[in-house]
Amino acid sequence: MNHAVQTTSPSAVAARAQGQARQPQPSVVPPVDVFENDNAITLLADLPGVTRDQLQVRVDGDTLVLEATAATRGPQDMQLVYGEAQCPTYRRQFTLSRELDTARVEAQLRDGVLKLTIPKAEEARPRRIQVQVG
Structure with a gap:
């Protein structure tokens, strides 16, 4: 295996305390699978509930x-009175x-799964060298 990608976990942000002003939620580290072949690395990240407008890849x-x-999203024309589901x-x-x-x-986002394909540079790809008969 080539280990072309290394993961780093993000630092936590202060959580919202009950009775205090609303503060940013801590970030959730999405589970990711990494695949590799001779031509590219492919990452599959689980991001349930995320739409393309809410996603930033850089x-x-x-x-x-x-x-x-x-x-x-709740039902239209209704206001949330009590909720336990968080928007991570x-x-x-x-x-x-x-x-x-x-x-x-x-990058492609489909059904809550982000698929990133990162090609290998041409010089990093394996290549076959033809041997001549002398």
């Missing part, structure tokens, strides 16, 4: 950052290998 140097906020804020970051081509990252 590369800062050699760091890939995923940030999102889930939304729960997701955050996860990865340190990327230099052998990955971060300029060609592809």
Whole structure:
């Protein structure tokens, strides 16, 4: 295995205390599966309740950052009186290998699963060398 991606957990933000002003919730670290083949790395991140508008994927140097906020929708024309379901804020970051081509990252969000495909740079891909008979 090549280990082209390393995970880093985010720091926690102060949780909302009962009776105090509303503060940001701590971030939830979404579960991620990482797959690799000769051409690319593929990450599958579980982000239930997240829509495309609430998702931010960016590369800062050699760091890939995923940030999102889930939304729960109640019935129309009704006001929430009591609720236990929270709308989590997701955050996860990865340190990327230099052998990955971060300029060609592809992202697809479907049914609460984010699929990121990061191709390997051409020079990092295995290649077959033909041997000549002398």
